[in-house]
Amino acid sequence: MQEVYKAESVEQALKIFLELVKKGEIPAGSDDLLRVYKTDPEVQGLLTNVFEPLAEVKILETPDRLFLSPNTDNKVFGYTNEQLRQRLKFDNNRELYMGYFVMLSLLAMFYGSETMEEATRTYVTVSTLEEFITGKLEGLAAREDLRDLEKELEYNLVSSVELWRDLPEYDQTLVRLRGSKNNRVSFILKVCAFLQEEGLVVVAHDREIYVTEKLHQMVRKYYSDGGRKEQLLGLIRKRGE
Amino acid sequence: MHEALAGFGDRMRSLAVFYPVFNLQQARKYPEYDRVALGFGVLLFILESMLLGRSGCEHRDVGRFLRQVVEETYGHRLTEEEGLEMAYFFLDALRNDGHPFEFPFRDLETGVDAACKFTLVETASYEIHGKVLFRLSSEGLDLLFKTKEIYKELRITILQLLFRQQVEKGVFQEALRTVDNMLVQVRELHEDIRRLRQRILRNVGQITVADYVALVERVHEQFKREKETFFFLRGLLEETQKAYRQRSLTDNERQSFDLLVQVAGRLDLVINEHNSLFSRQLDLSSFLEEAMLESLAHTFRTRVNFEREFVDGVLANTPDLDVLRQILHPLWVCRKNKYFNVMKALDSQFVGMENEGMAEGQVGPDVTEMERQAERDRLLKEQRDARYRRYIETCFRPLWEREAYALKDALDLLAPEEYALLIGEAEFYPFLVQLHQMGVWPLVVEEEVAAKIIDSEGGNLPYLFVQYLRRHPELRDKKAVEVMASREELALANGYRVTNYRFRITELPAPPGAPAAQEV
Numbered sequence: 001m002q003e004v005y006k007a008e009s010v011e012q013a014l015k016i017f018l019e020l021v022k023k024g025e026i027p028a029g030s031d032d033l034l035r036v037y038k039t040d041p042e043v044q045g046l047l048t049n050v051f052e053p054l055a056e057v058k059i060l061e062t063p064d065r066l067f068l069s070p071n072t073d074n075k076v077f078g079y080t081n082e083q084l085r086q087r088l089k090f091d092n093n094r095e096l097y098m099g100y101f102v103m104l105s106l107l108a109m110f111y112g113s114e115t116m117e118e119a120t121r122t123y124v125t126v127s128t129l130e131e132f133i134t135g136k137l138e139g140l141a142a143r144e145d146l147r148d149l150e151k152e153l154e155y156n157l158v159s160s161v162e163l164w165r166d167l168p169e170y171d172q173t174l175v176r177l178r179g180s181k182n183n184r185v186s187f188i189l190k191v192c193a194f195l196q197e198e199g200l201v202v203v204a205h206d207r208e209i210y211v212t213e214k215l216h217q218m219v220r221k222y223y224s225d226g227g228r229k230e231q232l233l234g235l236i237r238k239r240g241e
Numbered sequence: 242m243h244e245a246l247a248g249f250g251d252r253m254r255s256l257a258v259f260y261p262v263f264n265l266q267q268a269r270k271y272p273e274y275d276r277v278a279l280g281f282g283v284l285l286f287i288l289e290s291m292l293l294g295r296s297g298c299e300h301r302d303v304g305r306f307l308r309q310v311v312e313e314t315y316g317h318r319l320t321e322e323e324g325l326e327m328a329y330f331f332l333d334a335l336r337n338d339g340h341p342f343e344f345p346f347r348d349l350e351t352g353v354d355a356a357c358k359f360t361l362v363e364t365a366s367y368e369i370h371g372k373v374l375f376r377l378s379s380e381g382l383d384l385l386f387k388t389k390e391i392y393k394e395l396r397i398t399i400l401q402l403l404f405r406q407q408v409e410k411g412v413f414q415e416a417l418r419t420v421d422n423m424l425v426q427v428r429e430l431h432e433d434i435r436r437l438r439q440r441i442l443r444n445v446g447q448i449t450v451a452d453y454v455a456l457v458e459r460v461h462e463q464f465k466r467e468k469e470t471f472f473f474l475r476g477l478l479e480e481t482q483k484a485y486r487q488r489s490l491t492d493n494e495r496q497s498f499d500l501l502v503q504v505a506g507r508l509d510l511v512i513n514e515h516n517s518l519f520s521r522q523l524d525l526s527s528f529l530e531e532a533m534l535e536s537l538a539h540t541f542r543t544r545v546n547f548e549r550e551f552v553d554g555v556l557a558n559t560p561d562l563d564v565l566r567q568i569l570h571p572l573w574v575c576r577k578n579k580y581f582n583v584m585k586a587l588d589s590q591f592v593g594m595e596n597e598g599m600a601e602g603q604v605g606p607d608v609t610e611m612e613r614q615a616e617r618d619r620l621l622k623e624q625r626d627a628r629y630r631r632y633i634e635t636c637f638r639p640l641w642e643r644e645a646y647a648l649k650d651a652l653d654l655l656a657p658e659e660y661a662l663l664i665g666e667a668e669f670y671p672f673l674v675q676l677h678q679m680g681v682w683p684l685v686v687e688e689e690v691a692a693k694i695i696d697s698e699g700g701n702l703p704y705l706f707v708q709y710l711r712r713h714p715e716l717r718d719k720k721a722v723e724v725m726a727s728r729e730e731l732a733l734a735n736g737y738r739v740t741n742y743r744f745r746i747t748e749l750p751a752p753p754g755a756p757a758a759q760e761v
Contacts, residue, residue: 021577071570071571072567072571073567073570077575078570079573079576081566083576093562100565101555104547104569107551108551110547111546111547112548112549120340121338122336122363123336125338136553157556198572204300204367204373205373208339208373210373212367215572218572219545224544229550232551233550233551235560236554236568237554238560238564
């Protein structure tokens with residue numbers, strides 16, 4: 001059966017969608033758009049049933065704001081690896097891979113327990129994160145099939161292990177730590193600077209990393225959805241099979 | 242169970258908040274200092290910044306505090322860097338490296354193992370460029386209040402009682418401190434509600450309807466009682482001020498009255514905060530209803546352990562680059578594609594901007610440039626104010642020892658390099674004119690008048706003069722100073738000629754006047 005929507009609802013839905021594309025989120029009080037989304041089932045239906053699948057995005061709703069999240073392989077609003085390399089100012093995919101691993105490890109530092117209700121800590125120091133990553137990668141480096149894995153794929157985590165191992169932990173001669181990537185601490189700070197631009201973390205004194213409420217809500221809303229989580233874990237497992 | 246053990250769990254929880262402080266003694270760093278005392282001092286310092294109404298304090302403030310304490314107590318002079326290092330150590334220890342403290346114990350009342358989780362210091366806010374402000378958590382405040390034996394639910398009530406006594410006895414300096422303390426307590430109630438909102442937001446399942454109703458009822462009752470008392474206290478202050486206004490005051494009484502005006506202003510602030518709290522807690526009920534609906538959806542969600550499932554999964558399977566991008570992608574803000582329309586060439590354009598360095602294609606006001614301009618203006622104002630402060634100090638310096646003097650006497654007190662700097666500054670001359678135009682300058686700060694003089698962008702002399710008087714309260718005995726023109730001209734070393742203005746101690750004009758004020 002064909003669905004019929006009122007012109008006014010379409011207009012409101014489009015307004016909400018454009019605002020989300022523009023700013024990434026709609027907090028309470030912004031032009032009443034949040035209230036419209038929550039109280040008008042037709043507008044919400046339009047966004048969920050028409051806009052979300054067509055634009056390959058997911059609108060994440062929390063009691064006091066809406067977030068827009070691009071689906072994993074969004075061709076219109078998503079980034080390619082090349083675009084991300086440019087934003088993160090990385091020279092090659094080995095560095096980009098390591099950058100992704102730093103981000104995942106950071107999430108693990110905060111969401112490493114079974115509960116999603118609270119982050120397990122309020123902040124993490126850059127040195128603690130560096131120790132965590134180094135520890136994890138040392139475990140991988142000890143695997144016997146490491147060389148076979150390396151040959152199999154041009155860019156994967158194995159190739160990044162070498163990169164990480166070759167970096168000194170810290171460079172005391174640097175004045176501006178996050179401007180470099182010639183040591184592990186600077187590398188982490190560089191990745192965190194990107195996450196800070198995205199409004200996901202705050203880095204204090206180039207030493208402590210705090211996650212924002214936005215990241216907390218997005219992690220909780222996106223990754224704890226059973227279907228989406230399985231889809232992502234499926235991608236990881238595919239390689240191992 | 243022995244009846245002595247009733248409420249054992251709660252008592253252990255009360256006890257637990259002290260252990261992180263005592264634990265500091267076990268740390269390997271700084272064995273030459275009493276780390277328990279310094280750590281406790283840091284907590285008190287954070288409380289002090291909250292009492293002063295600041296939104297929090299940051300690493301560097303704590304570093305400065307520690308440097309000062311270590312120098313005064315141990316005679317060790319730490320560098321700024323060492324002070325900051327020490328602040329990192331104590332703030333890490335008092336925040337358990339970002340994790341909540343966990344204190345396991347056997348509950349002797351129930352016979353089972355229990356544990357309590359708490360924090361002492363929490364993040365008040367993040368600022369741009371990575372500055373983080375701290376404040377005490379509810380448990381941190383509890384800890385400090387326990388050392389003064391006041392229970393949380395009764396804190397505002399007890400402070401209100403104390404405040405009333407202090408106003409009635411006329412000890413306004415102490416009343417001022419109490420009213421600031423009340424503000425911290427009211428803000429702490431704000432925080433309680435914020436934390437509850439956050440708990441609801443994160444997991445509404447943890448809050449039962451009964452819990453919520455009980456909380457709202459308790460808070461409502463407490464608010465109602467406190468609100469009535471605030472109403473009474475405001476009346477009491479008004480009555481006291483009226484009594485002062487109706488008679489002529491001695492110098493001491495005038496000082497007391499000034500304090501009373503300050504106390505009344507701060508009490509209004511507390512009452513406003515308290516009232517907004519009242520409306521906010523009502524707002525909480527609709528928020529909760531919505532969150533409860535949301536919780537239905539939440540029951541279908543699964544849990545995620547990023548370390549075990551994702552990080553370890555990636556290590557075990559070494560997926561290719563694109564898989565990692567796809568996993569993280571949902572977190573990032575959507576990429577915006579912008580397209581050029583060739584008809585843009587026909588849009589109205591800014592003209593005559595070629596020489597002003599406007600970027601190509603930039604047609605609106607540039608936010609970054611506006612921020613830079615605001616920053617430049619702020620710096621210019623700071624420099625201008627600093628110069629004016631120096632002029633005031635120079636012109637009024639002879640006032641300390643003499644009843645009457647001329648501008649030349651004031652300039653003669655300057656060191657040669659100060660003199661050369663001063664006469665070379667163009668702003669010094671209009672400053673002298675302003676000084677003269679004002680005629681009589683009261684040397685007593687009338688709080689009612691001072692409250693209306695604001696720190697402004699230009700013409701800031703009255704404000705800076707009031708600040709000067711606050712730094713030198715001893716001048717109040719001299720009542721007022723009159724600035725008069727004279728026929729004598731003063732030839733300065735750079736060839737400029739100015740009137741050799743005369744300064745003379747005089748009586749306060751009646752009714753009490755003040756420098757021309759910019760009223761809010």
